[in-house]
Amino acid sequence: MKKTIIIFLLLIVPITFCFTQQNIDVSARFYDKELYRINGRIYIKIEIINNSPAPFRFELSDYRVFNIDFDVRTLDNQKLPHTEKFIIRKNTNQPIFFRQVTLETGERYGFIEDLTDYVQIEEPGAYKVTTLFFPELNAGTEQTVLRSNTLELTVRPPEEKPDLKTIQDYEKMAQLQRRSLSPDEVVSYTIEARQQSEWEKFFLYLDLESLLRRNPAREREYLRLSEEDRRDMLQEYKDQLKNERVDGDIVVIPQDFSIIKTTYTPTEGTVKVRMEFEYPNYTEIKEYTYYVRRRDDVWFIYDYEVRNLGTE
Numbered sequence: 001m002k003k004t005i006i007i008f009l010l011l012i013v014p015i016t017f018c019f020t021q022q023n024i025d026v027s028a029r030f031y032d033k034e035l036y037r038i039n040g041r042i043y044i045k046i047e048i049i050n051n052s053p054a055p056f057r058f059e060l061s062d063y064r065v066f067n068i069d070f071d072v073r074t075l076d077n078q079k080l081p082h083t084e085k086f087i088i089r090k091n092t093n094q095p096i097f098f099r100q101v102t103l104e105t106g107e108r109y110g111f112i113e114d115l116t117d118y119v120q121i122e123e124p125g126a127y128k129v130t131t132l133f134f135p136e137l138n139a140g141t142e143q144t145v146l147r148s149n150t151l152e153l154t155v156r157p158p159e160e161k162p163d164l165k166t167i168q169d170y171e172k173m174a175q176l177q178r179r180s181l182s183p184d185e186v187v188s189y190t191i192e193a194r195q196q197s198e199w200e201k202f203f204l205y206l207d208l209e210s211l212l213r214r215n216p217a218r219e220r221e222y223l224r225l226s227e228e229d230r231r232d233m234l235q236e237y238k239d240q241l242k243n244e245r246v247d248g249d250i251v252v253i254p255q256d257f258s259i260i261k262t263t264y265t266p267t268e269g270t271v272k273v274r275m276e277f278e279y280p281n282y283t284e285i286k287e288y289t290y291y292v293r294r295r296d297d298v299w300f301i302y303d304y305e306v307r308n309l310g311t312e
Contacts, residue, residue, distance in 0.1 A: 018075060024098075026148040027049060042115040059100055060109075060137065061098040067135075081120050128150050203238065209234060209271075286309060
């Protein structure tokens with residue numbers, strides 16, 4: 001009997017996913033600090049920081065609801081309920097796709113979440129917001145949880161009579177909401193937006209950070225910067241793309257294009273596109289391969305390759 005118990009323990013110990021909470025920090029801040037109102041978006045930037053002397057490994061789900069939750073309370077400590085969207089996502093019978101992320105000492109991993117996707121905030125007032133991070137996925141059983149610093153949130157009533165410009169801005173934003181398109185639809189949408197010089201639509205499904213970091217020199221510079229300076233560098237990169245000063249292959253306008261082949265798994269995919277570029281005396285043919293990654297039900301273009309097929 002003793003021998004059987006020893007063998008059982010030896011089998012279990014190597015596959016147990018362990019975490020050391022000491023010196024693993026979860027940092028939260030308002031991403032776009034502004035005047036928050038009822039029914040408005042509240043974006044929070046979350047960073048997992050490894051300040052320990054050893055590597056820190058955690059599971060990162062395609063659906064952030066299995067990694068992240070928010071504890072939002074009134075000043076008299078009343079906890080706000082979850083949204084219907086959050087509850088449905090958490091309780092739907094579905095496979096949970098995830099990847100393992102390793103942070104070396106001093107490294108950090110960050111992402112942005114909309115608080116209103118998680119918690120119902122129906123009344124104006126003052127609230128305290130704490131981010132909960134589940135490194136082993138929050139799938140309904142007792143799990144390790146790391147808590148962030150507490151944010152103080154003030155939510156004001158909605159504007160009663162928005163002016164015409166505000167209404168137009170709302171309509172414009174509604175048209176620019178990311179949708180759950182297939183990988184080939186995302187690529188077609190992006191190319192067509194460029195053909196029509198609609199820049200906001202063109203950038204909608206681009207992972208600008210990954211595209212910027214395709215260049216090793218830019219990546220080294222980017223990784224040395226503070227969070228605020230990184231945002232500035234991303235904005236500068238976006239402006240350079242608009243002016244066709246960098247990465248001209250992705251912003252050049254084709255006369256015509258057609259999707260050749262699309263392949264994808266639940267999280268990664270490739271879309272091959274035949275593009276025609278018309279010049280006065282000839283037409284140049286190129287094959288683009290777009291690499292896409294799925295995040296929160298939305299596919300984003302994070303890399304691409306170009307192959308010349310000759311002229312006609």
